[in-house]
Amino acid sequence: MSRGVADIDDRAGFSQKRANAAAVLDYAWDRGAFTASDAIEATGLTRSTVIALADDLVERGWFCELPNARAAGEYRKGRPARRYELRSSAGVVVGVDAGQHCVTAAVADLRGRELARAYTEIDEDSAEQRLTVADTVIAKALGDIGLQERSILCVTVGVPAPTDLHGVSPEGEQGFWSRMNPGFAAHLRERGERSGWLIEVENDANLAALAEGALGAGVGASSYITLMTGERLGAGYVVDGHLVRGKRGAAGELRLLSLVEGVGSTQGIAALLRTWALEARASGTVDASSPILKTPEAKLGAEVVFRTAESGDPAALALLDRMAERLARICAVLGGLLDVERIVFSGAVADSLGLLLPRTAARLDELTHSPAPDLAASTLHGGVVSTGAVVRALQIVRANAIALEPLDPIREQTIPF
Template sequence: MPREDEKYAFSLRRANAAAVLEYAWGRTAFTASDAIAATGLTRSTVIALCDDLVERGWFAELPNARAAGEEYRKGRPARRYELRASAGAVVGVDAGQHCITATVADLRGNVLARTYTEIDPDGLGGPERVKAADATIDQAIALSGVPKASVMCVTVGVPAPTDRDGESPDGEYEYWRRMNPGYAAHFRARGLLTEVENDANLAALAEGALGAGVGASSYIVLMSGERFGAGYVVDGHLVRGKRGAAGELRLLNLVEGVGSTEGIGALLRDWALALRSSGTVDTSSPIMEAPRPNLSAELVFEAAAAGDPAALALLDRMAERLARVCAVLGGLLDVERIIFSGAVADSLAPVLPRTAAVLEGLTHPPAPDLVASPLGGGVVSLGAVTRALEIVRTDAIVLEPLAPADPPGTGGRPPAPGTLTHSARMSST
């Protein structure tokens, strides 16, 4: 049985190794001297730990500083190291109502492959959804070219609140149970480090890391397609609530001039259908001319861009509604920015200035900035990748990296631009 001093020495070495590994995560090439300055550890400790991390597969040793072109007047050139991007992989999944998307990335966040599977939003039960998620993930891993054994974490986004164990609340909301049919238990049974999180929360993480939330300490992400859901980042922290339901927007049912959680896509479609049936729209309007099944939010945006009066009136109506939503949420949390995220975000350029003008009269100045996400429909799977990388980074010292198979000195760098493997049906992000 280990003595107390042996246990202490082991714990200290592990903590020191974790500090060096954490330093490497945010860097490209670095020297032992760089790591010493950052961690405060002794030279002998850092060099021994770097050698150990090279042997374990976390680090690659690069050509020394002199070989890399740095000039040294005397002494031995510095040894250089780099975290191996190919030491592992993560998978981010958007398990939405209509589609399941899986994204595979290396440890630097470089996307290696993305696949998606369209599913029946109403007819597919829990077991079938799990099966579809399995198949989508396996296809993405196969397309990425990484071994299955290299996957260190899977994060799944669902349109439902989730607790710390990845389960959604029971009760009256059968929809939540159908959207989250036990993904956490299923993937953990496959031996995968797994987290299941609300999709709007993951979108908020993606926006903060890669999108319109960069540089903002407090912002709201509104998922604004068929229904509204929100992810809140306040003072740099994601706000989840006791059951992970902070972003469920049933409070909108109580807001005058709003009255429901229906999103931009659903509302514009329904309003256009109502106008069409009313007989009050000019017959030359695209709202009247389009085949009924094609009447969608996208058609309304296109018609408005062409100057159609009926479509422009619908955008004004939408601006009034969105301004009330933003006034309530932005005033409650005192955020600096509200980000409209999801596939509909690409079409919102004509709506947001209208919304901002109305919002000015509903809130104390300065009103939060209203911006559209640049991340497109893949925002949730990118947020899932972001979260999976956070988990791996936190737990890295207890995880086993993939054994090196790279040529000496490559550091497990990603493939050259243009060699990204993906599904032919991959959506651009």
């Protein structure tokens, strides 16, 4: 569980106050304003205790006390209750998508509202560069809203590589993985320890899965898979509410799907549709009027195929059917082996799946006996990984909140955006 997070309290015995404070804080986390009575009911503690704890948390900067009870229209007779709320500006989290070609950093408050976002493209793949680029992108995002590093409570970095419990990636083929993750964990941990924030380095598909589960098409499902499907396929599994990582964090690497009949490679939808479209054009079977023939070769990609199919073009539809067959097989195997209720398609092509998804679902239904998993397209457009990183960072902060010291509660009302 701790995963690279500094273990702050290793006492096994419990401090009652600490535990109760954690309960109140946790209750407040996903709730808006609340009164002492609300917390009393939720925690089973006495009024005196709850109020003492809440005042404590106000003093420590986690809560702010709201003006008065009746303001919110929800008036009830009797003495107005004091109202508290999690101080969403008690600190920020940073979610970084350290992708192959581009590094993005998103800064969010404790409610998950995105306050800033910055990115830089990377040309050269030197290890050094990836680390320093991440540093500067984070600094840039923070700078845009006038915050300093000490506002950070947690930084989570997503990398296109499996990561173990310490955020370290294995070598991988031709060292790709260790090039993508050249020691983010160690680098950030060192800085985090100085500045007092927690860190985590996690596989990008896993973070995407968390994003979908928290905000996207995975909401409400306790078992689902997120398929990242741009140029290459990758998956993040959430089963029984837990992220499934595997020994080296490589669960969700789909290379072995090549053993499934009719699947072959692990190329993504975008890559494959492009290849197929070029093949079709070369085969001479495509109608002369079809955009698949008319589009210039350099521009012929998945987007074109999707758009062309929507206008009823038979050649494009044939390609979609072929893709549906392939995706259905992938979903059947993954969904069948893991018994998930939903499979979310995420990544660049997610917005264009209108025609493809129903076809895939129909085919999937034929392949499976028991109820097949639902298929859904991500609603999170780009930035899934950085969003997932923010989601994960918030989870980490929430789990460790009582052990953390938030910003001094001076600049109370300043929510930059």
